[in-house]
Amino acid sequence: MLLKNASNKSKRINQPDMGELEHKFEVEINTTENKQKLPDEVKAELKETGMMDEKGKLKLKGVSPKMLKKMKQEFVNCPVLKEEVQFVQCFICPNFQSRVMGKVLCKGDSLK
Numbered sequence: 001m002l003l004k005n006a007s008n009k010s011k012r013i014n015q016p017d018m019g020e021l022e023h024k025f026e027v028e029i030n031t032t033e034n035k036q037k038l039p040d041e042v043k044a045e046l047k048e049t050g051m052m053d054e055k056g057k058l059k060l061k062g063v064s065p066k067m068l069k070k071m072k073q074e075f076v077n078c079p080v081l082k083e084e085v086q087f088v089q090c091f092i093c094p095n096f097q098s099r100v101m102g103k104v105l106c107k108g109d110s111l112k
């Protein structure tokens with residue numbers, strides 16, 4: 001009898017969806033040849049969190065210099081801020097989930 005109960009319980013499988021991260025937007029990543037400048041408040045945030053040194057050089061963990069160079073030429077049309085945002089800024093945004101096949105998976109929460 002006890003065993004029967006146990007097997008009934010095991011049928012209630014709580015299966016998290018591991019296949020896909022929860023996100024609201026898939027934001028296309030664009031490339032520009034123009035030099036992009038990070039806003040001062042973003043720079044300050046990067047410095048505070050140790051992701052930028054005093055000279056303004058980016059130090060993102062796990063990002064190779066080659067990848068960083070590429071990232072600096074990328075931007076997204078942010079659906080939350082409703083403006084163009086450098087990929088570096090997007091990458092450190094609390095809404096950033098992942099980068100998949102040229103797109104950012106964005107949580108889409110309000111940033112205000």
Ligand code: SF4
Binds near residue numbers: 095
């Ligand atoms: S992760 Fe942040 S910056 Fe990037 S698209 Fe989403 S809200 Fe905009």
